[in-house]
Amino acid sequence: MAITTTKSAFWKGFRDGAPFLLVSGPFGLLFGVLAAEAGLIVPEALVFSLSVFAGSAQFTALQLMQENTPTLIILVSALAVNLRVAMYSASLTPYLGEAPLWQRACAAYLTVDQSYALSIVQFENNPQMTLSQRLAYFFGTNGCVAPGWMAATFIGALLGAQVPDSWGLDFVLPLAFLAMVGPMLRTPAHVVACFAAVATALPATALPYNLGLIVAGMVGMMAGAQAELWIEQRKTGKDAA
Amino acid sequence: MTQAPDPTLLWTIIIGLAVGSFALRFAFIGLMGGRTMPAWLMRHLRYTAVAIIPALVAPLVAWPTPTGGTPSLPHVAVAVAVFALGYLTRNVLIAMGAGACGFLLLFLLH
Numbered sequence: 001m002a003i004t005t006t007k008s009a010f011w012k013g014f015r016d017g018a019p020f021l022l023v024s025g026p027f028g029l030l031f032g033v034l035a036a037e038a039g040l041i042v043p044e045a046l047v048f049s050l051s052v053f054a055g056s057a058q059f060t061a062l063q064l065m066q067e068n069t070p071t072l073i074i075l076v077s078a079l080a081v082n083l084r085v086a087m088y089s090a091s092l093t094p095y096l097g098e099a100p101l102w103q104r105a106c107a108a109y110l111t112v113d114q115s116y117a118l119s120i121v122q123f124e125n126n127p128q129m130t131l132s133q134r135l136a137y138f139f140g141t142n143g144c145v146a147p148g149w150m151a152a153t154f155i156g157a158l159l160g161a162q163v164p165d166s167w168g169l170d171f172v173l174p175l176a177f178l179a180m181v182g183p184m185l186r187t188p189a190h191v192v193a194c195f196a197a198v199a200t201a202l203p204a205t206a207l208p209y210n211l212g213l214i215v216a217g218m219v220g221m222m223a224g225a226q227a228e229l230w231i232e233q234r235k236t237g238k239d240a241a
Numbered sequence: 242m243t244q245a246p247d248p249t250l251l252w253t254i255i256i257g258l259a260v261g262s263f264a265l266r267f268a269f270i271g272l273m274g275g276r277t278m279p280a281w282l283m284r285h286l287r288y289t290a291v292a293i294i295p296a297l298v299a300p301l302v303a304w305p306t307p308t309g310g311t312p313s314l315p316h317v318a319v320a321v322a323v324f325a326l327g328y329l330t331r332n333v334l335i336a337m338g339a340g341a342c343g344f345l346l347l348f349l350l351h
Contacts, residue, residue: 023333039245044255051259056290060297061254065246071253078254079261081297083289090269090278090286097270108267168307168351171316172344174298175323179336181294182327193288194295201296202303213296220292225284 009133013118013140020114021148027055028149030176032156034059037169038066045157049150053109056180057082059173069210077213088116095123095134107138115141189231193224307351315350319343 028049035045052058061078069077088111096107118141123134163169185191197220204212269278302320304310323343327336 023337026337040251041245044251048255051255052262054258054262056294057258057262060293061258063297063301065250065254071250071257074254075257075261077293077297078258079265080289081293082262082265083286083293085262086265086268087283087286087289089266090283093270101271104270105267108270109263111266111270167348170306171301171347172340174301174305174320175340175344176337177294177298178302178320178324179327179333179340181291181298182324182329182336183331183333184291185328186331190288190291193292197292197296198299201299204296205300205304212300213293216296216299217289217293220296221285221288224288224292225281228284228287 006130006132006136009129009136010140010143013122013137014143015140016118016122017114017141018144021144024055024114024145024149025152027176028152029156029159030172031055031058031062032153032158033160033163033169034062034156034173035153036157036160037163037165038062040157042154042157046150046154049153053112053146053149054082054085055112055149056177059177063173064210064213067210073209073211073214077210077217080214080217084113085111085116088113088120091120092116092138095119096131096138098131099135103135107135110139110142110146112142112145114145187228187231189224189227192227193220196220196223307347315347319347 031049032045035048036042040048048058057078060081061074064074064077089108092107092111096104099107115138119134119138122137123129129137181194185194197216200219201212201216204216206212207215298320302317303312305313305316308316319340320343323336323340326339327333330336
């Protein structure tokens with residue numbers, strides 16, 4: 001359906017974003033439950049989700065807090081997990097960069113995997129969209145995801161205190177992360193980054209203060225970037241031949 | 242349930258992360274204007290999530306918390322299956338469903 005008004009742009013975004021509730025709902029629920037297991041009370045878990053609004057960074061911080069990691073390392077590691085949103089922000093700038101500052105600030109807060117992935121495709125395919133239509137679409141994609149994330153955290157935190165330790169819920173976090181990462185490996189360079197990071201992370205657990213996570217993450221990033229360069233060079237080499 | 246975290250630590254983390262993740266998101270759209278990022282930086286940023294998340298997960302799978310850190314073949318098997326399904330189907334929902342089934346299986350085996 002063609003987008004003709006700002007209002008229809010918002011609702012198009014809303015409809016496109018709605019299915020992602022099936023992802024952000026369970027993850028929010030899980031965050032609430034694990035936060036309660038870690039000893040956070042309901043308002044703490046809710047403020048955490050509301051103010052940070054970055055699932056993978058929240059899970060990382062929660063995990064490291066339970067391993068008695070120094071505060072600075074927790075912050076650096078959790079923000080490192082979230083570095084990808086800086087890339088999203090950079091790639092949305094050509095489309096939304098002309099908006100007033102307060103709108104850009106709202107857009108920044110709402111820059112998450114789902115809103116970015118939907119919007120960038122929409123903007124690239126519809127260059128005739130006006131700035132206000134683009135913003136409306138972007139905010140619309142979060143119409144379900146953001147409230148869903150908060151509500152799910154709240155419910156999870158309420159339920160979490162009832163879950164006995166014997167259920168072994170701790171293992172749900174690695175499984176949830178694995179489910180998230182599998183579909184992210186779109187190119188061979190992504191796969192290289194992933195396995196280089198894993199191969200470094202296991203021996204690097206010997207490092208103090210959970211520093212191994214940052215070291216392994218950096219090794220993985222560099223491996224991915226190098227693999228990308230190498231694959232590109234081989235491609236252009238072949239095309240020239 | 243584990244002991245509640247120290248409130249100072251918890252709120253330092255929450256506020257630090259809130260400010261930090263907003264700064265990461267605002268950095269470019271808010272301050273860079275129309276300027277483009279250096280290619281080498283974008284190239285590294287592309288691989289942050291797929292490097293750091295597996296680096297976090299690998300030790301948790303190799304030495305799972307529910308067994309008290311003793312390596313366990315069923316845990317590794319479930320983790321590999323969830324990862325492989327996610328990779329092959331490119332579908333988070335299918336992978337999450339597999340994760341839920343796998344978790345139930347571990348729970349019943351236990």
